[in-house]
Structure formats: structure tokens, C-alpha cells
Amino acid sequence: MSNEIKYIETSKLEFDPENPRFYRLNDRAGSDTAVIEEMLDDESVQDLMLSIGEQGYFPGEPLLVVKKGKKFVVVEGNRRLAAVKLLNGDLVAPKKKEKSVQIILDEALQKPQQLPCLVYDNREDVLRYIGYRHITGVKEWDSLSKAKYLKELSDTFYQGVDKDTLFKSLAKEIGSKPYYVGLLLTSLHLYEVAADANFFDLPMTEKDVDFSYITTSLGYKNITSWLGLEDRTDLVANDLVLDNLNKLFAWFFVRDQQGETIIGESRAITKLNQIVAHDSAVENLIKSKNIEEAYLYTNGQEEALEKALEQAETSLTVVWDMLLKTAKFTERQESHASEIANISRKIKRHIEDVRDDYRDVRKEDR
Structure with missing residues (x-):
């Protein structure tokens, strides 16, 4: 193998039929049409098309290829190859994805015809690297890291632009959706407000924060309204209710002596969304620190009492059954x-x- 990067025309680059991503295709793995359908369904190629179409192909990520006659098989980089081939017209999107792909093509500024490649003598020379990259070596950034990266991009390249343009531009940069960019940046703003306030002097540190809880919570309308946000992409947050943000961090990240938080698992955020819409439920949660108990107050006092009585009766029935079996x-x-x-x-x-x-x-x- 030569360590020199060679630029090869995309028409000479072929998908690898032995790629693990294509295991569901069986004997169709050698078909470009089948590969593209698979990629567009499962591999987020459209997101990658957005990024490459906006910024061009980053030469620091060459494809790893093996020579096959006058062409080359791409052993590492099939998803990137699919994105570029769709961008430059080497391949056409299947009917069911035709409209969404065409929107990307209409807006794309970059449509590379050649890609940087490292050429290997045989497939075996690449296999160990692939295992390292995809199994043990490369990890996707967590949501907080993504948010901080987006803020850096925003501060560096997009100061002064309106919110919609910012979200759309950043989404193209990272191959994502505008609403998700807005969600991450708004969540980061709340995180930074709390951090600047020393996390409201709660018994917690930065290491206790699971940022995904913040992003998940902003997906619920009652919670965003309770926090004083216009919606989940309210970057400025002029009406942010600091006291409620304080409560949110206490419920999410402060642990008791057993190491448990009030919210527990993130799926309980659904219940919290109902709780914050009722003052009596919020008051109960502050007092009881029990989200299940507070949730009973979200259906009105009468319904809450009915449920509480039913739960008590059920528990006592279980106790009675256990008593009969105990000497x-x-x-x-x-x-x-x-x-x-x-x-x-x-x-x-x-x-x-x-x-x-x-x-x-x-x-x-x-």
C-alpha cells in the first residue's frame, strides 16, 4: 500500500458487497440500487448529503479502497460514497426517497466528482482497522459535546444571523435537522445558566448532569412553558423562570443517600410533564420528593383520592395474602x-x- 492519498473518480468506486452493514441484503449486496435503498433507510445518508453538499468532502477522511481491475472496492467509507454518488448523479435515489433527496440536491453547493482514497493491496489489510474504528475505537459524541460544538460554530461563523438561518445553516454543517440544532443550543443555554449559578448551590456537581435529561424534557410543551420558554428552540430565554430551572435540576440530578434521584429514569419525564401543569402536583413533589405520589395530583383531587384508595386496597390485599402464609x-x-x-x-x-x-x-x- 502507498501512504499517498489518491483522488479517484467516484464512477470508479464500488460499494463493498461484504460490508457488515449490508448483511440483510444477502445476494442483492452487489446491487447499487439495493445498497442505496438500504443506506437511505438505515444509515442516515441524507444527513451526510446535507453536510457534504454544504461544506464539501473533508479530505482528512479518505476512503479505504482495494483495487479490483480498473475499479476500486470501498472497504471503509461506503456511507460517504453513497452520499457523494447521490449528490453528483452517479446514482439515482429510489422512488420512495426521490422527493427528499431532490430537495437536498437543489440546495447543494458541493457535488464532488472525485474522492480522496488510500489504496490497499487486499481487503485483509484493512479489516483490523475497520474493527478498531467501528467497534472499539470510535465513539459518537454525547449530546452535550454536540451542543458545545454547535455553539462554537455559531459564535465563530454565524454571529448576527436570524434564528431560522442559524438553525438551518448549522444543521447542514453537521448533517442534522434544524429543530434538533435549536433543541441542543437551547438545552445548552439552560445548562450554562445553571452552571453560572453554581447549580443553584444544590448538592451536586457538573459530573452529575446527564445532559440528555435536559434535551428530553424540552421536548414536552408543559415543561417548556413552566420554565418560561416560548418553545424548545427559545435560545434567548428572556422569560426563563430561574426558580423552576432550579427545581428541575434538583429533581433530575441531586441524589439521595441511596444514590437515587427524584426523577429516576428518564421515561418518568413524561409524568413530570403532567405534574408541572398542576400547582398542587408541583407542591406535592416538592414536599414528598416522590414523583409517583405527585403524579396522582395531576388528575384532580377526586381522581387522585380514588387512585390512592385503590392502591391502598391492593397493597392491603397483598399483605393479607402474605399473612395467611406466615406463621x-x-x-x-x-x-x-x-x-x-x-x-x-x-x-x-x-x-x-x-x-x-x-x-x-x-x-x-x-
Whole structure:
């Protein structure tokens, strides 16, 4: 192999039928049409087309190819090859992707006809590198790293442009969607506000922040409104409610002695979205620090009470079943049972008194 990078016409570059990405194609792996369909479905080639079409092909990432007669098989870089071949017209998009690809072609400023390549004598010479790159060596940036990179691009190249132009330009830079760029930058702004405030003096550090929780939460309308944001791409955040941002960070990132946060898993953010729409639920969450309990307050007091009573009945039914299978009890268990009985009598007596008063009022009204 020569270490010299050679620029080879894309028409002479072929997809690698043995590429692991194409395992689902079976005997169709040698078909350019089948490969493009596979790439457009699963490999985000359109995002890559946006980036290359805007910025051109970065020469620091040469394709790794093996000579095959008068042509070359691309062992590493098939996704990039697919993007360029679609951009420059070597290949045509399948019918179902034709419109979306054409939009990219209409806006593309760069349509490379040649690509930088490192030529190897045989496929085996490349295999170990491929394993390192895709299995052990190369990791995708996390969302916070992506956001910081986008902010650097914005500050360096796009100062003074309007928000829509900024999002669209940055999306092309990284091969993504404008709304996602806006979401990342807005999430970063909230993160930086909290960091500048020393995370509101909460018992946490920068290492405790899982940035993806912030980006996920901004996908919910109730949460963005509660924070004082216009939407998930409110970069300026003029009406940001700092006290609520403080609460959000406390619920997301402060851990108790058992190492647990109030929110727990990120899927609970769906419940938090309902909680912040009800003042009584927020108050309960602050007091109880229990998201399941606070969630009961999102359906109104009557529905919350009904659910709480049903849960209590279910739990006591389980306890009764366990009691029947147990032959020995402790003094502590007897104390628990006594307290449960006392609370149960109070609940029953209170409900009966209120219902009796209601019936008396109804009689007087008649």
C-alpha cells in the first residue's frame, strides 16, 4: 500500500458487497440500487448529503479502497460514497426517497466528482482497522459535546444571523435537522445558566448532569412553558423562570443517600410533564420528593383520592395474602398493623361524616 492519498473518480468506486452493514441484503449486496435503498433507510445518508453538499468532502477522511481491475472496492467509507454518488448523479435515489433527496440536491453547493482514497493491496489489510474504528475505537459524541460544538460554530461563523438561518445553516454543517440544532443550543443555554449559578448551590456537581435529561424534557410543551420558554428552540430565554430551572435540576440530578434521584429514569419525564401543569402536583413533589405520589395530583383531587384508595386496597390485599402464609410475626409488624387499622378507621369515619353532612344539606334544600 502507498501512504499517498489518491483522488479517484467516484464512477470508479464500488460499494463493498461484504460490508457488515449490508448483511440483510444477502445476494442483492452487489446491487447499487439495493445498497442505496438500504443506506437511505438505515444509515442516515441524507444527513451526510446535507453536510457534504454544504461544506464539501473533508479530505482528512479518505476512503479505504482495494483495487479490483480498473475499479476500486470501498472497504471503509461506503456511507460517504453513497452520499457523494447521490449528490453528483452517479446514482439515482429510489422512488420512495426521490422527493427528499431532490430537495437536498437543489440546495447543494458541493457535488464532488472525485474522492480522496488510500489504496490497499487486499481487503485483509484493512479489516483490523475497520474493527478498531467501528467497534472499539470510535465513539459518537454525547449530546452535550454536540451542543458545545454547535455553539462554537455559531459564535465563530454565524454571529448576527436570524434564528431560522442559524438553525438551518448549522444543521447542514453537521448533517442534522434544524429543530434538533435549536433543541441542543437551547438545552445548552439552560445548562450554562445553571452552571453560572453554581447549580443553584444544590448538592451536586457538573459530573452529575446527564445532559440528555435536559434535551428530553424540552421536548414536552408543559415543561417548556413552566420554565418560561416560548418553545424548545427559545435560545434567548428572556422569560426563563430561574426558580423552576432550579427545581428541575434538583429533581433530575441531586441524589439521595441511596444514590437515587427524584426523577429516576428518564421515561418518568413524561409524568413530570403532567405534574408541572398542576400547582398542587408541583407542591406535592416538592414536599414528598416522590414523583409517583405527585403524579396522582395531576388528575384532580377526586381522581387522585380514588387512585390512592385503590392502591391502598391492593397493597392491603397483598399483605393479607402474605399473612395467611406466615406463621410467625414480629412486634414491629403488629405495630404497623395497629397503625394501619387506626388510619383506616379515621378514613372511613371521615368519609361517612362528610357524606352524612351532604345528605342532610340535600334534605334541607328540598
